[in-house]
Amino acid sequence: MDFIPRKPAEGINVSKEHPLVEASTLIIALSLIFAVISVALIFAVEIALYFVPEEKEADLFEDWLPEDIVTVAPDDARLAKLETLLWRLSRHYPESPYDFRIEIDDSENMNAMALPGGLIVVTAGLLDEIETENELAFILGHEMGHFRNRDHMRALGRGVVISLVFVAMSGSGAASDLGASIADVALRGFSRRQESLADEFGLQIVQQEYGHVADSWRFFERMDEIDGEYLELLTYLSTHPSPDDRVEDLIEQAGQNGWSISGEIIAIEW
Numbered sequence: 560m561d562f563i564p565r566k567p568a569e570g571i572n573v574s575k576e577h578p579l580v581e582a583s584t585l586i587i588a589l590s591l592i593f594a595v596i597s598v599a600l601i602f603a604v605e606i607a608l609y610f611v612p613e614e615k616e617a618d619l620f621e622d623w624l625p626e627d628i629v630t631v632a633p634d635d636a637r638l639a640k641l642e643t644l645l646w647r648l649s650r651h652y653p654e655s656p657y658d659f660r661i662e663i664d665d666s667e668n669m670n671a672m673a674l675p676g677g678l679i680v681v682t683a684g685l686l687d688e689i690e691t692e693n694e695l696a697f698i699l700g701h702e703m704g705h706f707r708n709r710d711h712m713r714a715l716g717r718g719v720v721i722s723l724v725f726v727a728m729s730g731s732g733a734a735s736d737l738g739a740s741i742a743d744v745a746l747r748g749f750s751r752r753q754e755s756l757a758d759e760f761g762l763q764i765v766q767q768e769y770g771h772v773a774d775s776w777r778f779f780e781r782m783d784e785i786d787g788e789y790l791e792l793l794t795y796l797s798t799h800p801s802p803d804d805r806v807e808d809l810i811e812q813a814g815q816n817g818w819s820i821s822g823e824i825i826a827i828e829w
Contacts, residue, residue: 611712613656620676624662628680631663637686637829638663644692645679645699651767652703659703671698673705675712688781692825693774697765704760710753755808762812771822776809 624630631638641661649659657677664670667684674680679702689695705711749757765775783802813820 613709616712617657617676620674620678623674623676623678625674625680628662628664629666631665631683635663637683640827640829641681641695641699644696648696648699648703648764648768651764652707655703655706657706659706661699671702673702673711677706679703686829689778689827690781691774691777692827693765693769694778695827696768697761697772697775698778700761700764701757702761703764704757705749705753707760708753708756710749710757758805758809759812762809762818763816766813766816766818769822771819772809772813773820773822774824776806779805 638661641663645659645661649655655677659677659679661679661681663686664680664682666682668682669685669688670680670682671685672680679699681698685698686695689698762772762775765772779802783806810820812818
């Protein structure tokens with residue numbers, strides 16, 4: 560019996576699926592793989608940086624300042640007041656390895672940030688809304704709480720990975736800028752749990768400095784009274800728990816510890 564070869568059927572190497580369906584499936588699969596790898600990298604880097612000794616971190620970031628922060632003039636009167644208050648508060652955190660620094664970001668946004676190396680940044684917009692030293696002391700104490708819990712190092716790991724991923728995707732200037740922006744957001748944003756623990760430490764610092772916690776949360780009460788649409792525009796509130804929940808938690812903490820919620824209120828003028 561002779562073998563008679565046959566030509567393969569037309570279209571044998573062409574998928575029966577529509578090209579758009581195949582493309583969508585491929586994109587989804589690659590996206591999932593990309594997401595899993597990114598999450599794993601973020602977790603690994605966060606853990607690695609968390610175990611960097613505090614002293615080493617303080618040395619590495621001793622003079623570091625993010626490029627997107629435009630600081631006020633060194634002779635700004637507000638800066639001197641902030642430095643003095645921060646020094647007073649830091650005495651109640653004697654085990655800290657940091658020589659805390661503070662800078663004012665000349666921005667209308669309302670925000671406060673704990674950044675590697677012991678750097679605390681507050682915005683001019685936030686300072687415009689502060690009415691008492693007691694309020695300001697709590698905010699600074701809260702940021703010190705992030706250093707105590709090393710939240711900023713976990714966030715740094717998240718930011719580094721996100722930035723590298725976006726740079727690796729295209730390597731273009733635009734992508735690099737986008738990656739840096741996302742990394743910046745990741746660096747400055749903490750979870751609700753991290754914020755709550757920082758609040759607890761901040762309130763403790765205020766109690767130790769003044770002997771009471773009166774007016775510590777008055778800033779958040781005022782923020783809660785502002786129109787809801789405006790609140791959505793506030794950077795500070797976008798990365799922190801809602802003012803109402805925050806006040807309730809702080810009052811509860813004061814009650815549990817027997818801390819007085821009345822006492823001398825020190826006005827502050829810029």
